[in-house]
Amino acid sequence: MDFSFLAKYYMFFIYGLKNTILLAIFSVCLGVILGIFLALMKISKNRILNIISTSYIEFIRGTPLLVQLYIIYYGLPNIGIDLPDFLAGIIALSINSAAYVAEIIRAGIQAVDKGQMEAAKSLGMTHNMTMKYIIIPQAFKNILPALGNEFIVVIKESSIVSIIGIHELMYNADTVRGNTFQPFEPLIVVALIYFIITFTLSKLLGLAERRMRVGDQS
Numbered sequence: 001m002d003f004s005f006l007a008k009y010y011m012f013f014i015y016g017l018k019n020t021i022l023l024a025i026f027s028v029c030l031g032v033i034l035g036i037f038l039a040l041m042k043i044s045k046n047r048i049l050n051i052i053s054t055s056y057i058e059f060i061r062g063t064p065l066l067v068q069l070y071i072i073y074y075g076l077p078n079i080g081i082d083l084p085d086f087l088a089g090i091i092a093l094s095i096n097s098a099a100y101v102a103e104i105i106r107a108g109i110q111a112v113d114k115g116q117m118e119a120a121k122s123l124g125m126t127h128n129m130t131m132k133y134i135i136i137p138q139a140f141k142n143i144l145p146a147l148g149n150e151f152i153v154v155i156k157e158s159s160i161v162s163i164i165g166i167h168e169l170m171y172n173a174d175t176v177r178g179n180t181f182q183p184f185e186p187l188i189v190v191a192l193i194y195f196i197i198t199f200t201l202s203k204l205l206g207l208a209e210r211r212m213r214v215g216d217q218s
C-alpha cells in the first residue's frame with residue numbers, strides 16, 4: 001500500500017467532497033419541498049391528488065436512480081430540455097429523494113395517535129388548528145431523524161452521478177486512480193471519506209434525537 005499520491009492529489013478529494021456535499025444539500029432541500037407536497041397530496045381526501053402522488057411515489061421508488069438520471073441527462077435533450085450536468089444530477093437526485101421523503105412525512109404524520117385528533121376536536125379545535133398546533137409538532141419528532149437519514153442516503157447515492165461526469169468525490173477518486181495507475185488506494189481513501197461523513201452525521205443525528213425525546217414520557 002502506497003499513499004504517497006495524496007501529497008500531490010489531496011485537492012482532488014477536497015474539491016470532490018465539496019461538490020458531493022453541495023449536491024446532497026441541494027437535492028435534499030428540493031426533495032423535502034417536493035416531498036411535503038406529495039405527502040399532503042397523499043393524505044388529502046381528494047382522489048385525483050391521491051392517485052397522482054401515489055403513482056409518483058411508486059414509480060420513482062420502483063425504478064433505479066441510474067435510469068432516472070439517464071432519462072434526465074440523455075433523454076430530455078431529445079425533447080429540447082438540455083440541462084448542464086450538475087443541474088441534471090441535482091434534479092435526478094431530488095426527484096428520487098422526494099418520493100422517499102414523501103413517505104417519511106406521511107408516515108410521520110399518520111404515526112401520531114388518532115386520539116390526539118379526537119381530543120383536540122372534542123375541545124372545539126378545527127381540523128386545521130389541530131393539524132397546526134397538535135399533530136404537526138408531534139409529527140416533527142418522527143420526521144426529523146428520518147430526514148437526517150435521508151440526507152445520509154443521498155450523500156452516498158450521489159456517487160452515482162459521477163457517471164455523467166460531475167466532478168464529485170467518486171469521480172475525482174476515479175481520476176486519481178487513473179492518473180496514478182493505483183487501482184486500490186484512492187478507492188480506499190474515498191471509501192474512508194464517505195464513511196467518516198456518514199458515521200459522524202449519524203452520531204450527530206442520534207444525539208439530536210435523544211435531545212428531542214428528553215421531554216417525552218416513556
Ligand code: ARG
Pocket residue numbers: 063064065066096097100150153154157
Ligand atoms: N439505489 C437506489 C436506486 O437505485 C436509490 C435509493 C435512494 N433512496 C433514497 N432514500 N433516496 O433506486
